[in-house]
Amino acid sequence: MAAVQTRSADTLLSYRVDTDPDPLTVSTPTSAPPSTLIFTVTAETADVACNSITFRIPIGAGENDLAELSGPDGVDAVPVGEGASNWSAPTKTLENNGAVLAVQLKPKMAPITLPKGKQITLRVAGFTVNRVEGEVRIGLTEVTTSGTKPITLDPVFKLPPGFYLRNLTPTPLLVENGATVDLTWQSGGGDNRTKYTMFWDRESETVSGESWTSPPLHQTTGFMLQALVTTSGGKPLTHTLTTTVTVAPQDLTTRDLTVNCTLDIGNGPGTATTNLGFSTSTGENGTRHLPSAMTDGDPNTYWWSADQPKANDWVRVDLGSERDITRVRFLFGIETGQYRLPACDLEYSTDGNAWSKYTSIPNGQETYEGTTSRKARYLRLKMTAEQTWRIAIRSFDIATLPRGAVITPSRADFNTPVTIVGDLVVKGKVRFEDDVTVAKEHSLTTGDITVHSDHTLKANWINATDGTKSITVRDNVAVDTDKTLTAGGGLTVTRGYGLRTAQIGGLQENEAVTIKSPLTAEKEFEVRGNLLAKGHATITEPTKVLRVRELRGPVKQSGETQDPPIDFSNGTIKVGKIDGLISGKIENKGTWSAPYVNYKVKADGIFVGENDSGRKVYVTLKDAGGNEVIKVKLEAWEEISLPVKGGWTVYRDVEGGVSANFKVRLFTFGQ
Incomplete structure (x- = not known):
């Protein structure tokens, strides 16, 4: 009827x-x-x-x-x-x-x-x-x-006399992403004034006969078949049938996506279906009360059944694949308290055929929430009593152990392999539980980056020799031990408010970049904190390290030589103020207190100086033949770091020919 x-x-x-x-x-x-x-x-x-x-x-x-x-x-x-x-x-x-x-x-x-x-x-x-x-x-x-x-x-x-339209049936009711569905119906009577139109999503198509094949479906889709007859006076008369086809898993297709709360990828809320149909009445915002309103995360929208429920009627959610369920939460009825459910059982299933009961929910409940530990793909509410009014559900919420990705305004968690084909900017922390690939010519800008579970972070600045972009890390960075960080486009670790950590290789210290695994920086590698290098580092471009904590390479450290070596031969390393022990050969730890004092460099290394006076200081490096290599003027309180070779001589002079404190450290790679 x-x-x-x-x-x-x-x-x-x-x-x-x-x-x-x-x-x-x-x-x-x-x-x-x-x-x-x-x-x-x-x-x-x-x-x-x-x-x-x-x-x-x-x-x-x-x-x-x-x-x-x-x-x-x-x-x-x-x-x-x-x-x-x-x-x-x-x-x-x-x-x-x-x-x-x-x-x-x-x-x-x-x-x-x-x-x-x-x-x-x-x-x-x-x-x-x-x-x-x-x-x-x-x-x-x-x-x-x-x-x-x-x-x-x-x-x-x-x-019109003899008109009928009935039994709109999709085959199958559940399809895979990208599949089509056949819809059939029965119609008759009327005359050539009757026009039949199929509506779905925002599309429509004129149909004839009693069957129609949909285009490929990528989202759960509601269909409405409308028969339209125009009277001799021009008045439209309609009769409609509706049905819904579930697509699993679904696509999200959008142009611009603005997420003000949480974007859940792979941990999605699932697809809701029911045998009770949905109301074609429209709400205040003009939307129909589709089953998807149960899983849209908005408590102000609701699914509203087309029929009153009877025993064994059901409402279910398909998570798309088997998941580890931790919590369920329901909001029943609409906000005014109407249309709550009769008594029902909450059941779960891995295949949609064999069901197990989790709990019973009494009739007339406004909410239900429970924790659980179940592995399932499907959850459903099966009515155990009938009711003489229709029902509504505002929320059918299922929490599961994280997978895929969860992105909020403050952080992003990726739990499966991720490929980023464009620039990704996250204003907060990013946590990766699996492999991550950022395509060439793009960059990753974020807060903390943590790669877990023995997986590799592959961005354009990693294993991308043609990459020109860089990654800017404004907070902590962590890459597990035995992972390789290759900075193709350059890596900059900056200190924002408070202490920050850049951690590579599992060892974390405040204001430190720690390298336990091989590091290749094909562009400038800048660290605005301490550097602790315990592995093989190849720097092919100038590298700035404003604070050196410890360098361990082919130098004598407690009578032993570290291997593999630190290799700065193809680039330069600029070292600023020494803030801690230098483990290696150190020459002349004193201060220069008289003008025109010079020092002979015994082996290749790094000359580090700090002007503690209020006067200008000049530092000149000459090679073994007495030829001037470089001359640097330091303003008051400035720092200096210069690469040196064995046999060179370091000269220092104070402006005006007077004494001034000038602290000197010489770190050598040699004997």
Whole structure:
């Protein structure tokens, strides 16, 4: 039967109109089948003390009239269903000079209280639809102890003789991403004025016959088949059927994506389906109450069933693959407390066929939340009792152990292999549990980066010799031991507010870059903190280290030589203030207190100086032949670091020829 649901803020009761046949069709000179209107009155939100309800049906031969009647006696009106014995036989009168049939439903003892969730049904039969296609708007007057409320119900359509449209069926009901689905239906009657259109997503297509194949589906999709007949007066008459096809896993297709809360990739909320259909009524924002509203993360939207639930009806969520479930949370009904569920069981399954019970949920609950440890792909609510009003669910939330990626405004967690084909900027921490690849010519800018579980971070600055971009790390960096960090486009570790750590190789210290694994910096490698190098480092471009904590290479350290060596032969290393022990050969730890003092360099190394005076200091390096290699002027309080070769001489002079403190450290790679 066709159903027209009217829910008005002006009335205390809700009203549903069904017709038999479905839909109503006009009579012909040779065919005038009897027709029936079924009015269902429900107290959905609260107990209602009712005095009477009067339905006013337009009578006549016009397009807005239902039937031609010579009088009310030929019409049969009777209350049916639970509690019908408490209501009197309806009165039937003609009003407005015979243009309206008024049918009044009245309790035997007024007022009668219709309890919340209960309903009374009125059947009006024994009439034949007139011969003119059109729409009929039935009025009613609701009289309760709270007052009198007149409203007009949504229209009932009169379609061409013999018209029918029924049984819209998708095959299969669940498809893989990229698959198509075949939809079939049954239709007939009408004439060449009838146009059939299939609607899905934001698309539509004119269809003919009784079957249609969808395009490839990448998201769970709702379909609506509409039959449209235009009357001779130009008025459209419609009859629709709806169905939903589940796609798993789904695609997310978007142009610009702005996430103000959390973007969950691979840990998605799942796809909701039900055998109860969904309401085609629209909410305040114009959206239909689709099953997807249960899993959209918005408690202000809700799925609203098309039918009242019976035992064994179900609502389920498909997570797309087997997951480790840790928590479930439901919000039942709408915000005003209406449309909550009957008693039901929460069940889980790995294949969608064999189900196991997790718990029972009593009827009328507003929320349910529980922790669990279950491995499943499907969760469902299976009704264990029937209910005389429809149901709504605002949230069907399933928490699982993390996988894929979770991105919030402050951090990003990647739990499976990730390939980034464009620039990625995360204003917070990034944690990787698997391999990460950033395509060439792109960069990764973020806060903390942590790579776990014996996986390798491969960005353009790693294993990308042609990379020109760099990664800027504004907080801590961690790469597990035995992993290789190759800075193709350059790596900059900066110190923001407070102490920061750049950790490579598993050892973490404040204000330190720690290298346990091989490091190749093909561009400038800049560390604005301490450097602790314990492995093989190859620097092919100038490298700035403003604070050196420890360099261990082919130098004598406690009588032993570290291997592999630190190799700065193809580039330069600029070392600033020494802040701690230098492990290697150190020459002349004192201070220069007289002008024109020079020192002979015994082996290749790094000359490090600091001007502690308030005067300018000049440092000159000359090679073994006495040729000047470089001359540097240090302003007051400045630092210096210069590469030196064995046999060179370091000269120092103070402006004005006076004494000045100038601290000297000489680190050599040689003997």
